[in-house]
Amino acid sequence: MKPVDGAPRVLVVWCPDWPDQGTEGARAFEQVVAAVEELCPRVEVLFPGACAIGARGPARYFGGEEVLARKIIDAVACRGFSCQAGVADGMFAARLAAQAETPDAALIVAPGGTPVFLAPQPVDTLEDPELADLLPRLGIRTLGEFAALPATEAGNRFGAQGALAHRLARGLDARPLVPRPPSADLSVSMEFDPPARQSEPVVFAAKALAEQMHAGLAAKGLACVRVQAQVTCADGQELTRLWRHDGLLSALAVAERVRWQLAGWPPGGGDAGGGDAGGRSSDEGIGVGGITLLRLVPDQLVRATGRQLGLWGDAVVSDRVARAALRVQAMLGHGSVVRPLLAGGRDPAEQVTPVPFGDAAEPALPSGRPWPGRLPAPAPATVHPVPLPARVIDASGAAVTVTGRALVSAPPARLSADGGPWLAVTSWAGPWPVTERWWRLEDARRRARFQLVADDGSAWLAAVQDGQWRIEASYD
Amino acid sequence: MGANATQGAELSFLRRAVVTSGEALPGHVVLSNEAVLPVLPALRGLLPGLRRGSVVAAGPWSLLCLALAAGASAAGAWCAVVGLPQLGVAAAAGAGLDPDRMLLVADPGAGWPQVVASLLDGCELVLLRPPDRPSAQVRRRIEATVRRFGGVVVVAGEWDGAQTRLSVTQQEWTGIGTGHGRLRARRVQVVADGRGGAAQPRAQWLWLPGPDGSVTAADEARAAHDPFWPEIRSTG
Numbered sequence: 001m002k003p004v005d006g007a008p009r010v011l012v013v014w015c016p017d018w019p020d021q022g023t024e025g026a027r028a029f030e031q032v033v034a035a036v037e038e039l040c041p042r043v044e045v046l047f048p049g050a051c052a053i054g055a056r057g058p059a060r061y062f063g064g065e066e067v068l069a070r071k072i073i074d075a076v077a078c079r080g081f082s083c084q085a086g087v088a089d090g091m092f093a094a095r096l097a098a099q100a101e102t103p104d105a106a107l108i109v110a111p112g113g114t115p116v117f118l119a120p121q122p123v124d125t126l127e128d129p130e131l132a133d134l135l136p137r138l139g140i141r142t143l144g145e146f147a148a149l150p151a152t153e154a155g156n157r158f159g160a161q162g163a164l165a166h167r168l169a170r171g172l173d174a175r176p177l178v179p180r181p182p183s184a185d186l187s188v189s190m191e192f193d194p195p196a197r198q199s200e201p202v203v204f205a206a207k208a209l210a211e212q213m214h215a216g217l218a219a220k221g222l223a224c225v226r227v228q229a230q231v232t233c234a235d236g237q238e239l240t241r242l243w244r245h246d247g248l249l250s251a252l253a254v255a256e257r258v259r260w261q262l263a264g265w266p267p268g269g270g271d272a273g274g275g276d277a278g279g280r281s282s283d284e285g286i287g288v289g290g291i292t293l294l295r296l297v298p299d300q301l302v303r304a305t306g307r308q309l310g311l312w313g314d315a316v317v318s319d320r321v322a323r324a325a326l327r328v329q330a331m332l333g334h335g336s337v338v339r340p341l342l343a344g345g346r347d348p349a350e351q352v353t354p355v356p357f358g359d360a361a362e363p364a365l366p367s368g369r370p371w372p373g374r375l376p377a378p379a380p381a382t383v384h385p386v387p388l389p390a391r392v393i394d395a396s397g398a399a400v401t402v403t404g405r406a407l408v409s410a411p412p413a414r415l416s417a418d419g420g421p422w423l424a425v426t427s428w429a430g431p432w433p434v435t436e437r438w439w440r441l442e443d444a445r446r447r448a449r450f451q452l453v454a455d456d457g458s459a460w461l462a463a464v465q466d467g468q469w470r471i472e473a474s475y476d
Numbered sequence: 477m478g479a480n481a482t483q484g485a486e487l488s489f490l491r492r493a494v495v496t497s498g499e500a501l502p503g504h505v506v507l508s509n510e511a512v513l514p515v516l517p518a519l520r521g522l523l524p525g526l527r528r529g530s531v532v533a534a535g536p537w538s539l540l541c542l543a544l545a546a547g548a549s550a551a552g553a554w555c556a557v558v559g560l561p562q563l564g565v566a567a568a569a570g571a572g573l574d575p576d577r578m579l580l581v582a583d584p585g586a587g588w589p590q591v592v593a594s595l596l597d598g599c600e601l602v603l604l605r606p607p608d609r610p611s612a613q614v615r616r617r618i619e620a621t622v623r624r625f626g627g628v629v630v631v632a633g634e635w636d637g638a639q640t641r642l643s644v645t646q647q648e649w650t651g652i653g654t655g656h657g658r659l660r661a662r663r664v665q666v667v668a669d670g671r672g673g674a675a676q677p678r679a680q681w682l683w684l685p686g687p688d689g690s691v692t693a694a695d696e697a698r699a700a701h702d703p704f705w706p707e708i709r710s711t712g
Contacts (some may be wrong), residue, residue, distance in 0.1 A: 321554050324598025325579055328591050336583070340565040340575045352565040357579065376658060378685035379566035381539040411655060427652045429659070451659050457647040459659055473564065475649075475659060476538040 008173070009111065010091050011055040011065070013072060014098040015083045018049025032083065035075040039068070052094065055087050069106035077104065089114040090173040096125055114171035119144025126165045131158065143169040186220070187297040188213045195234045195290030199262040202231070202291050203255050210254035213296050224298030229258050234289030242299060242334055243326070243358075254296065260330035262291075325357040334358075343367050346374045346434060348383040348461070348473045373434050375449075380461055380473035387470035388418040390462060392425075392452070402448040402464055406433040415452055415460065417471045423454035431464070513548035513600060513628055516572060518693040521680045522668040523640055526601075526630075529623040533631045533638035537605055539567060539684055540644055540666060541632045543691045545601050546572030548628070553577070554599040558584050558592055559607050560632065570689020589614045592629070593621045605632040612636075640670035645679070651687075660687045663694050 013036055018029065029048040036051060037043050040058040045051045059065040069085040076083045086097025088109035097107040097117065109117045121143045124132035140146050146154075147169040155163035167173070188209045196202050206229070217223060227245045232238050243249075243257045325337045338354035343363030345351045351374075353363045365371075392400045394410035401409045408431050414422045430450030438444045447465040449472075454460070459475035512525030526532060526548060534541045537560065546568075549555045554577045557563055561582035569575050579599065584591040588607055595602050610618070615637065622629050631638065644664050651660025664684045669677040681694040 318554075318598075321579070321598040324556075324595050327594045327597075328581060331587060331591065331594070332581070332583075332585060336581060338580045338582075340578055340580060342565065342569065342575055348564055348566060354580065377570060377687065378659070378661070378689040379564055379570055381542060381564045381567040382537070382562045383564040385561050408655075427649070427654055427657075429652050429655065429657050451652060453649050453652055453659070457649070459649050459652075459662070475662070476536075 009055040009059070009065070009087060009089060010052055010094040011058075011069065011072070011085060011087045012046070012050060012052045012091065012094040012098040013076065013083050013085050014050045014095065015076075015081055016049075016099075016103065031079050032076055032081055035079045035081075036072055039071055039075060046091075046095070050095065050098075052091055059087075065108050066106070069108065073104055073106060088117065089171055090168075092168045092173065093118055093171055096121060115144075115147065118169060118171055119147070123169075126168060128161060128165055131162065131165055134158075147171075186213065186216050186222075186301070187295055188216070189293060189295035191293050192291055195292045197290040199259060202262060202294055203259045205294055206258035206296070207251050207255035209294065209296050210249075210251035213254075213298060214251060217298060217301075222298075222301045224301055226299040227254060227257075228297040228299050229254075229261055230293075230295040230297065231258075231261065231291055232293040232295075234292050241330065245298075257326065257330070258294070260327050263330065322358075329357060344369055344371050346371050346436065348375065348380055349385065351379075352383075373432070375461070378475070380475045382474045382476045384471060384473060387463070387472045390418065390469040390471045391416045392450075392462065392464075392469045399467075399469075400464070401467060402431045402433075406431050406448060412450070412452060415454060415462070417460065417474075423456060423458070425452050426455050427453045434463075513553060514551050515547040516543060516550075516691055517547075518682055518691050519543065519547070519666075519680075521693070522642065522666060522678055526628040527639065528600075528626040528628060530639040531619060531622060531629045531631060531635055531637070532640045532642070533633070533635040535633075535641075535643040537562075537632040538644060539571060539691075540642060540664075541603055541630055542568045542571045542573060543682075543684060544630050544642070545603055546691065548601050549573040549577060553601050554579065555601040555603060556581065556595040556599040557603045558595065559588065559605040560603070567685070567689060570685060571691050589618055592618055596621050596625045596627045596629070600627045601630065602627060603630045603632065609634075638670070640668060642666055642668045644684075647684075661685065663698070 013032070015029070015032060029045070029051075033043050033045055033051055036053065039062075040053045043051050043053055055065055055068065059068045062068045062071060065087045069087060073083060073085055082103045084098050084101040084103055085106035086094045086099070086101060086109070087106065088094040088097045089111060093109060093114045097109050101107045119142060123135045123141060123143060123146055125143065126132065135141070135146060140149075146166065149166065151163070151166055151170075154166035158165070190205045190209055192202070192205075210227075213227070224245050226242045227249070228240060228242050230238065230240045239261065241257075241261050243254070245254075249257075328337050335356045337357040339357055341353040341355050341363050343351055343353045344365040344367040350365055351367075353365075392412045392415050394400050395413040396410070398410070400412045403409070412425045412428050415425050416422050428450055431448035432450070434445070434447045434449060436443075436445045438446070445465065447463045449461065449463045452460045452462055460471055461473040461475070462469055462471050464470075512527050515523060515525055523532075526544070532544060534544055545555050550572045555573060556579040558581045560580075563580065565575055565578070568578070579595065581591060581595070584607065586607075588604075589610070592602055592604055615635070618629065619637070643666070645667050646665040648663050649659055649661075650663065651657050661683050662685060663681060665679055665681050666684070667677055667679045681696050683690075683692045683694045686692050
């Protein structure tokens with residue numbers, strides 16, 4: 001079977017055992033991407049640890065796919081990383097080729113040879129657990145055997161996912177390569193000479209700059225999710241803020257945000273009146289020596305598709321609320337104003353994910369799933385961000401302990417939270433053992449929770465872990 | 477931006493129309509430009525509503541502060557919470573606040589009066605725990621801002637010159653024994669007094685919270701049988 005004409009040649013760079021798939025890992029992988037980008041401008045990051053380029057152009061330029069692969073491996077090695085490369089027709093085969101190689105080597109599947117290369121691979125390389133389980137039971141163990149099925153039958157029998165996997169097995173691409181455009185400098189900046197001592201000229205310049213930035217983005221059919229406004233002072237002080245943009249802000253609105261940013265400038269010298277933060281006039285708020293540079297940088301570029309506001313559903317943030325929240329963000333920073341998102345989890349503190357105003361986010365722990373051991377309603381009104389140290393003693397004055405079999409040493413008689421006065425415990429419940437994530441050493445936790453009611457009517461959620469008592473929340 | 481603003485205004489008009497048509501929902505009151513923000517039905521014996529432009533002091537931080545804000549939040553008001561990093565959002569949601577319409581500013585810093593003033597521009601309700609004892613000048617400025625925007629500030633703490641003051645005078649947990657049961661509900665007595673027309677102190681017993689976290693009225697006399705204590709009978 002021959003791949004359809006024009007099936008793209010793809011080169012995949014794969015770093016085996018990339019440590020972290022999270023944000024940290026992505027940031028570290030940026031160095032590898034930068035090394036590859038020096039040779040070929042359009043790189044698509046597949047996941048932290050793997051990236052792909054269209055191989056045709058660069059290979060022709062450098063004089064062959066072998067030479068290109070060699071150059072890339074060397075460039076990545078120069079940055080101190082070990083990688084392996086694979087070239088084939090289509091992303092899927094290229095990735096398998098890269099993973100089949102030994103470190104610092106490349107496997108090149110000749111054009112048209114992809115189905116032959118794929119044929120002996122086991123079906124679980126499709127990374128579809130359902131098919132990987134089902135196909136061997138039907139006697140289909142390799143991609144070659146799967147590819148031999150008629151395409152329509154694969155679609156009928158295994159659904160859309162199956163049809164897609166069948167395309168992969170035949171050496172076709174499930175989806176085309178979407179390369180990341182080279183990060184052209186779309187930022188705009190203006191210098192002020194002499195330095196601007198009042199905010200008005202800066203805000204005025206910001207409007208012109210924003211228009212220029214929007215024109216630059218529009219010419220490329222792009223929009224930005226956030227815009228970064230960077231203000232530099234004559235004395236080297238710098239104030240940078242990220243503002244939500246979503247392709248919705250007008251030039252005037254961007255300028256307005258720069259105005260808020262300047263108004264929220266913390267008093268730089270000691271001469272600014274400390275008591276009355278609101279009465280400061282705009283020219284006193286500017287940093288020492290005036291402003292020398294304003295730069296607007298579009299952040300997180302996306303294709304401009306236009307946007308439709310939701311009519312029903314998620315709470316629409318009215319302009320008034322957004323303005324108030326943005327103004328406070330200008331004063332205290334982006335992360336200072338948050339919207340709470342209810343999430344899953346066993347602890348009252350885990351059950352809320354704070355989302356900075358203007359950001360979209362998923363709950364850190366999924367809600368709507370059973371969390372055995374979560375506290376029953378009613379929820380505590382006070383949840384300490386950091387649990388308070390506490391002491392709980394029995395009638396004889398000895399600290400109350402809990403055995404490995406969740407037996408309490410003696411009924412708790414008195415309680416002192418955070419070094420406070422001793423309170424007599426009138427009623428209590430527990431211990432409720434919580435053993436979390438025992439399969440991961442680094443964040444495994446074993447605690448026993450108690451509810452304690454003191455004689456002054458206060459009620460506490462306490463936990464004992466490694467012999468230490470802590471107040472996690474209180475029912476104020 | 478101009479087009480967006482018009483669109484936003486139209487949207488909020490449409491939403492209001494929808495809220496009006498959904499008036500049958502129990503306990504939900506439509507927000508309008510009336511002189512008061514609604515409070516939970518259980519609290520109406522203490523105060524008819526939160527008068528716009530007023531400051532309400534609700535004693536030290538407790539669920540009572542959230543209960544005061546819940547009625548207006550459920551009716552569609554935005555509620556900003558300032559200076560309370562320890563706010564239990566699950567408890568707030570249980571009391572009736574809508575987390576989708578909450579803004580939390582955990583640490584407003586030394587410039588908190590300015591933060592409160594900015595928030596009052598956008599939110600009808602600000603729940604505030606002042607990080608320090610406000611001077612008379614700061615207090616007057618905040619009171620003036622509240623009047624100008626027609627919002628309400630609920631203070632967790634003391635506030636000289638508050639129009640209404642509420643406090644919990646007695647509380648008692650039920651559902652928990654010695655080594656068995658669990659916290660199920662709390663019966664509290666809340667006393668309200670204030671200036672002017674609200675000078676007469678009024679008291680009310682509440683379940684704060686009830687067994688599902690909500691706030692409801694409780695009987696004055698303690699029931700002979702605890703309603704939230706599971707009844708256990710032996711059989712056979």
